[in-house]
Amino acid sequence: MTTAPAPRTPGRYRVAVVCLGNICRSPMADVVLNASVADAGLDDVVTVVSAGTGGWHAGDGMDPRAARLLSDEGYDASRHRAQQVQATWLEEYDLVLAMDRENLRDLRELGAADPERLRLFRDFDPESPGDVPDPYYGGDAGFRDVLDMVERTSSALVDQIAPLVSS
């Protein structure tokens, strides 16, 4: 597992999670990571947002399969609205986390980025690094796999961020 870099602004931490469409994987990571942040009592100092490298779904809610699974598991999936990532995020966020290697390549093409701050989401997976596979064209099992990856990775990431924002 990799190490989270120090915050750009002391005492605060900003994380962006990015997939292709911002209706399946990164919204799931956004909701779960925000819940982990809240559980750790860090919602005042840690910001989590999500976006897609593409803008086709901008303004849309989450994919209904992702939303149903999240709400079955006790998360609030209702507030998500898809948006497209902006190049300035590479200079603003402490971590920009791509769901897969294609997303990472597309983000690198947006502009210069500190390699410590632009990474794969699963670089923080305590089980194994790799892609979060796109569940869009598959069945419900793919969404369950994404949720498992996202839950364990979010928990590990918040454990790393907590000491970086404590004064």
Ligand code: 4NP
């Ligand atoms: P996501 O999944 O990148 O996890 O949000 C997808 C959503 C939409 C499409 C592809 C992947 N699409 O082709 O519209």
